[in-house]
Amino acid sequence: MSLQNTQLNDSWTLYQRLREQTPLVQCITNYVAMNMTANVLLAAGASPAMVHCAEESGEFAALASALSINMGTPSPQWAEGMYAAIAGAQAAGVPWVLDPVAHAATGFRRQLVTALLARRPTAIRGNASEIIALAGASGQGRGMDSGDSVESAGEAARQLARAQGCVVLVTGEVDLATDGQRSLRIEGGSALMPQVTAMGCALSALLAGFIGVAPGQTLAAAVAAAQVFAAAGLKAEQHAQGPGSFLPAFLDALHLLQPSDLQRCPVSEQL
Ligand SMILES: Nc1ncnc2c1ncn2[C@@H]1O[C@H](COP(=O)(O)OP(=O)(O)O)[C@@H](O)[C@H]1O
Ligand SMILES: Cc1ncsc1CCOP(=O)(O)O
Ligand SMILES: [Mg+2]
Known part of the structure; x- marks a missing residue:
């Protein structure tokens, strides 16, 4: 079933709201993704803050609109910063997003992701292999990258959403957003997106921004974040010769995005 019109309105309305409210998004992210994530949030219209040390991350989280936790380059010290930030966010009613980068790859990451999941994220954003492995099955992930299709991760995503609430x-090539009951598929994007590092990390932080301006509408926020990324990717591709020129074109596309760009990335209900 096509939801193009209602979903277009929802995503565009939420994007306008994000630009009006400039949510403060606290990011505890990896060394690779920090600069890219801050630039993506700024181009979209949010306000990034990279604040990770345990001495201040919890205090800061109470001031933020939303928190994004990414475990791409973890260490014991960074884990303490994550736990303190989540505690501060939860005490203040601030939503938080988990990006479980390569969580199945090592024993340290497996322990960390278990501890993070126990703290109940508002939303999880990952590639297909990460989501399959989080649901307890065995994915074909290699390092930070997915070896599985989003189609093959659909049931895992629904199970995970239900188990975690x-x-x-x-x-991936298409995206799927689910709360365990409804599932929405978002088309669009560009094959150049996985050729640029930290695109997924930046999307997770933007998802946090959308959730921050859409209390009680987390599924719509996830669709909006994915659709905005898909539309900006499609628009950027028209001006890019390869990954190098794609990145600045993508930031410009986020900044210049119009409702007609969203319309090129259909959203449909997955039954
Ligand atoms: N082959 C593709 N075609 C179109 N868009 C893609 C493709 N691969 C990834 N994307 C997009 O790139 C962004 C990052 O997704 P993904 O590559 O799955 O995350 P990660 O970087 O965490 O592995 C998402 O917006 C996704 O829709
Ligand atoms: C390359 C790399 N190594 C550790 S974290 C990271 C970035 C991963 O970014 P993404 O998951 O968005 O591709
Ligand atoms: Mg990733």
Whole structure:
């Protein structure tokens, strides 16, 4: 079933709201993704803050509109910063998003993701292999990258959403957003997106921004974040010769995005 019109209105309305409210998004992210994530949030219209040390991350989280936790380059010290930030966010009613980068790859990451999941994220955003492995099955992930299709991760995403009581956004050539009951598929994007590092990390932080301006509408926020990324990717591709020129074109596309760009990335209900 096509939801193009209602979903277009929802995503555009939420994007306008994000630009009006400039949510403060606290990011505890990896060394690779920090600069890219801050630039994506700024181009979209949010306000990024990279604040990770345990001495201040909890205090800061109470001031933020939303928190994004990404475990791409973890360490014991960074884990303490994550736990303190989540505690501060939860005490203040601030939503938080988990990006479980390569969580199945090592024993340290497996322990960390278990501890993070126990703290109940508002939403999880990962690639197909990460979501399949989080649901307890065995994925074909290699390092940070997915070896599985989003189609093959659909049931895992729904199970994970139900088990965690959260929204799951699983990304790849198409994206799927689910709360365990409803599932929405978002088309669009560009094959150049996985050729640029930290696109997924930046999307997770933008998802946090959308959730921050859409209390009680986490599924719509996930669709909006995915659709905005898909539309900006499609628009950027028209001006890019390869990954190098794609990245600045993508930031410009986020900044210049119009409703007609969203319309090129259909959203449909998955039954
Ligand atoms: N082959 C593709 N075609 C179109 N969009 C893609 C493709 N691969 C990834 N994307 C998009 O790139 C972004 C990052 O997703 P993904 O590559 O799955 O995350 P990660 O970087 O965490 O592995 C998402 O917006 C996703 O829709
Ligand atoms: C390359 C790399 N190594 C550790 S984190 C990271 C970035 C991963 O970014 P993404 O998951 O968005 O591709
Ligand atoms: Mg990733």
